[in-house]
Amino acid sequence: MNKKNNVSIKDVAKASGVSITTVSRIINNTGRFSKVTQKKVIQTINDLGYEQNKLAVSLRSNKSNTVGIMVPDITNEFYSAIVKKCEQLLFSNGYSSIICNTERSSEREAAYSQVLMEHRVDGLIIISSAIDDSKVIKTTTIPTVYIDRDPHSHNELIVSSDHYTGGEIATKFILNHQLNPFLIMTKTKTSSTMERVRAFKDVLKEHQITDIESRILSLDLTSDKFLETVPSLDSYLQKIVSLKKPAGIFGINDNVAYMIIRAAQRLNINVPKTISVIGFDGNSFSEISAPKITTIVQNTTKLAQESCRLLLQQMTTQDKDVSPAIIKVPVQLVIKESTVH
Amino acid sequence: MNKKNNVSIKDVAKASGVSITTVSRIINNTGRFSKVTQKKVIQTINDLGYEQNKLAVSLRSNKSNTVGIMVPDITNEFYSAIVKKCEQLLFSNGYSSIICNTERSSEREAAYSQVLMEHRVDGLIIISSAIDDSKVIKTTTIPTVYIDRDPHSHNELIVSSDHYTGGEIATKFILNHQLNPFLIMTKTKTSSTMERVRAFKDVLKEHQITDIESRILSLDLTSDKFLETVPSLDSYLQKIVSLKKPAGIFGINDNVAYMIIRAAQRLNINVPKTISVIGFDGNSFSEISAPKITTIVQNTTKLAQESCRLLLQQMTTQDKDVSPAIIKVPVQLVIKESTVH
DNA sequence: CTGAAAGCGCTAACAC
DNA sequence: GTGTTAGCGCTTTCAG
Numbered sequence: 001m002n003k004k005n006n007v008s009i010k011d012v013a014k015a016s017g018v019s020i021t022t023v024s025r026i027i028n029n030t031g032r033f034s035k036v037t038q039k040k041v042i043q044t045i046n047d048l049g050y051e052q053n054k055l056a057v058s059l060r061s062n063k064s065n066t067v068g069i070m071v072p073d074i075t076n077e078f079y080s081a082i083v084k085k086c087e088q089l090l091f092s093n094g095y096s097s098i099i100c101n102t103e104r105s106s107e108r109e110a111a112y113s114q115v116l117m118e119h120r121v122d123g124l125i126i127i128s129s130a131i132d133d134s135k136v137i138k139t140t141t142i143p144t145v146y147i148d149r150d151p152h153s154h155n156e157l158i159v160s161s162d163h164y165t166g167g168e169i170a171t172k173f174i175l176n177h178q179l180n181p182f183l184i185m186t187k188t189k190t191s192s193t194m195e196r197v198r199a200f201k202d203v204l205k206e207h208q209i210t211d212i213e214s215r216i217l218s219l220d221l222t223s224d225k226f227l228e229t230v231p232s233l234d235s236y237l238q239k240i241v242s243l244k245k246p247a248g249i250f251g252i253n254d255n256v257a258y259m260i261i262r263a264a265q266r267l268n269i270n271v272p273k274t275i276s277v278i279g280f281d282g283n284s285f286s287e288i289s290a291p292k293i294t295t296i297v298q299n300t301t302k303l304a305q306e307s308c309r310l311l312l313q314q315m316t317t318q319d320k321d322v323s324p325a326i327i328k329v330p331v332q333l334v335i336k337e338s339t340v341h
Numbered sequence: 342m343n344k345k346n347n348v349s350i351k352d353v354a355k356a357s358g359v360s361i362t363t364v365s366r367i368i369n370n371t372g373r374f375s376k377v378t379q380k381k382v383i384q385t386i387n388d389l390g391y392e393q394n395k396l397a398v399s400l401r402s403n404k405s406n407t408v409g410i411m412v413p414d415i416t417n418e419f420y421s422a423i424v425k426k427c428e429q430l431l432f433s434n435g436y437s438s439i440i441c442n443t444e445r446s447s448e449r450e451a452a453y454s455q456v457l458m459e460h461r462v463d464g465l466i467i468i469s470s471a472i473d474d475s476k477v478i479k480t481t482t483i484p485t486v487y488i489d490r491d492p493h494s495h496n497e498l499i500v501s502s503d504h505y506t507g508g509e510i511a512t513k514f515i516l517n518h519q520l521n522p523f524l525i526m527t528k529t530k531t532s533s534t535m536e537r538v539r540a541f542k543d544v545l546k547e548h549q550i551t552d553i554e555s556r557i558l559s560l561d562l563t564s565d566k567f568l569e570t571v572p573s574l575d576s577y578l579q580k581i582v583s584l585k586k587p588a589g590i591f592g593i594n595d596n597v598a599y600m601i602i603r604a605a606q607r608l609n610i611n612v613p614k615t616i617s618v619i620g621f622d623g624n625s626f627s628e629i630s631a632p633k634i635t636t637i638v639q640n641t642t643k644l645a646q647e648s649c650r651l652l653l654q655q656m657t658t659q660d661k662d663v664s665p666a667i668i669k670v671p672v673q674l675v676i677k678e679s680t681v682h
Numbered sequence: 683c684t685g686a687a688a689g690c691g692c693t694a695a696c697a698c
Numbered sequence: 699g700t701g702t703t704a705g706c707g708c709t710t711t712c713a714g
């Protein structure tokens with residue numbers, strides 16, 4: 001019950017009375033061979049149930065047809081959507097994916113990185129890794145595409161949503177509705193987060209608002225914990241309400257936006273009348289929550305497409321002549337029920 | 342930029358002035374070698390940045406240290422939670438996972454199945470595959486664990502939640518609260534679904550309820566589409582309400598339960614006063630939805646643990662002497678706001 | 683304690 | 699059109 005299919009190309013060759021080379025040629029459809037032998041060989045392949053051993057092919061050709069995908073958390077809908085689409089695109093181009101869940105842990109990233117190298121992956125897609133990722137992977141030089149990452153050198157392929165513009169749109173929306181602007185975020189300092197924050201600050205500055213830092217609350221937890229109750233959030237909301245001016249809160253992502261709404265409801269603060277909340281990502285949470293969340297939607301399909309396009313291009317191109325690129329995918333404001341009209 | 346690390350064991354051997362064999366022994370810590378050579382070799386390994394080529398190891402040892410995980414939809418939270426945990430458990434036991442998203446399509450399953458065989462995976466975890474999976478994989482004989490699958494032969498390792506008991510608990514809950522029982526499901530006919538339905542029917546029979554079939558609505562869509570509006574659902578709910586008796590609806594999973602609640606709200610039907618809704622799975626949806634959904638929670642951690650335990654056991658055991666097993670993981674009723682108290 | 687040599691399954695010159 | 703041969707990087711007898 002525990003044995004693998006052991007028919008090798010040699011067996012096929014013997015059984016069909018030709019040489020190994022001929023069989024190889026027929027399998028890969030390279031070189032020349034007669035229709036007759038082809039038919040014969042294909043017949044025996046079927047009879048014997050031969051399956052090509054990719055391990056041997058990879059070893060020989062120094063090409064594994066495998067790519068690694070590093071992702072912080074596959075149960076996060078935003079990431080899983082990207083992973084799913086990448087995996088499909090790569091698969092239809094003949095690549096298998098090894099998906100690695102890093103939990104934003106450097107140790108896990110390092111361990112996976114090692115394993116992927118040992119498996120001789122032909123390429124790497126790294127999604128929003130920890131800040132210090134540069135150390136982990138940088139020594140190797142296989143084709144790599146980053147999704148959501150700060151440009152470190154000028155030598156990288158980076159795809160990301162246009163977080164800065166998204167942050168601008170959200171903040172301007174708040175200001176245009178005469179709302180008192182605030183930002184609530186978590187401690188996770190990814191580049192995508194920081195861009196959104198930067199936009200928030202810039203827009204406030206443009207509007208001559210000075211007490212910017214006091215308008216930002218950074219929660220001491222990750223947004224996976226969005227179902228928990230956080231006292232600091234509650235008190236911050238109460239402070240906001242005490243100002244007696246309708247507020248507009250930019251939640252750094254939909255999970256945080258949801259936390260804010262839930263906290264407001266617990267505190268009997270009306271959303272959107274007293275506070276408007278705007279999120280980021282476009283999770284299904286934003287759709288499920290009551291009220292539904294106004295949010296900046298990221299285009300996961302496009303993110304996956306661009307990433308795979310770049311990676312495939314780089315993997316197939318012989319070498320060097322792929323120029324580095326930073327691709328920004330547009331985001332879109334979708335207005336729902338958590339903001340004033 | 343596009344070249345792989347090419348230091349081989351041969352280079353290490355040459356550089357440290359010993360034979361390939363010795364290096365191999367030191368890497369794998371097999372056989373005997375002196376402390377002195379060990380130190381010398383490890384030194385050169387570091388100097389040269391040698392990384393073992395797993396492809397070659399696998400080819401030689403006929404063991405890839407890779408397992409395949411087939412999953413219907415990785416963006417589904419229930420599945421992604423299982424996959425994530427399996428992947429972690431396997432990784433900490435030295436296995437890499439190739440995750441395959443089948444979309445419940447037989448063609449995709451077949452294609453992946455082929456690829457996994459070619460990659461010579463050592464084992465397979467197949468989560469809730471399509472009905473006709475038996476054909477796809479059955480020819481091969483590598484260690485396989487199924488999560489949520491009908492027992493087809495007596496030769497399989499199957500892990501699943503105790504769907505039948507879960508269905509019983511849900512249905513009895515409805516009956517015990519004097520509610521008029523109904524079941525709403527989707528067309529997806531997986532074994533897990535069918536078990537829940539069977540339990541519903543059995544409990545109703547026990548209570549001498551005869552018009553069972555008319556109490557079941559099967560929606561003509563998959564539950565991924567739970568944000569859509571479905572006319573047949575609306576009219577069914579209206580029919581239920583017209584009976585003027587508080588109803589208890591068993592939604593076959595949390596997505597469906599959510600659909601029901603959303604539809605009820607649209608139709609101004611009070612949940613839970615007019616209809617109580619009980620789901621299955623324990624998604625975060627059940628927590629996010631307003632009202633929060635009473636549901637039968639599956640233990641994804643346990644499901645993953647049991648599956649990996651069986652798989653690892655089967656992969657490491659030399660052969661045969663692993664006995665088939667069907668493991669039922671307990672489920673738990675969690676009462677929230679969508680049902681009467 | 684260490685090394686030489688065979689071979690895992692396959693591809694790619696290079697013959698014929 | 700087909701076959702011979704070398705070798706990808708590694709493990710594993712078998713001999714010292």
